[in-house]
Amino acid sequence: MEAEYDKIHITDLRIRCIIGINPKERIEEQDLVFNITLYGDLSRACRSDNIDDTVNYKTLKDRIVAYIRHSKFYLIEKAAEEVAAICLSDSMVKKVTVRVDKPGALTYAASVSVEITRYAE
Numbered sequence: 001m002e003a004e005y006d007k008i009h010i011t012d013l014r015i016r017c018i019i020g021i022n023p024k025e026r027i028e029e030q031d032l033v034f035n036i037t038l039y040g041d042l043s044r045a046c047r048s049d050n051i052d053d054t055v056n057y058k059t060l061k062d063r064i065v066a067y068i069r070h071s072k073f074y075l076i077e078k079a080a081e082e083v084a085a086i087c088l089s090d091s092m093v094k095k096v097t098v099r100v101d102k103p104g105a106l107t108y109a110a111s112v113s114v115e116i117t118r119y120a121e
Helices: 042-046 058-071 076-088
Strands: 006-019 031-041 095-103 110-118
Touching: 006 042, 006 058, 006 076, 031 058, 058 076, 076 095, 076 110
Parallel strands: none
Antiparallel strands: 006 031, 031 095, 095 110
16 A cells, blocks of 8 residues: 655746747747656655755745756656656655646647656655
8 A cells, every 4th residue: 555645746837948849849938837746755744844854845936946047858667757756856855747748739638748656765
């Protein structure tokens, strides 16, 4: 049985970058929208009210934005995997779910998305 974890959600993080396989997509930046759920034990932070006892989600968000802004991936799957790795580099994060939406990727659809879940080793 999987351990129960507390959750931190980062919702609708919009980042512009080069993403896609078509020639136009390799030149013009597009938006990707990230929804990230971080899983871990937040009980210590709940007791202490101290940022050192939890995931500093602002610092994590800044790392993700800096990385994705300068990326040039072909697939949103790769973007999701890299964001998951960044999140899991924080020892407080035991599991992460990353959903990446690419708005306007398909005619007649609001978005296309990929969702992955990864675990700390």
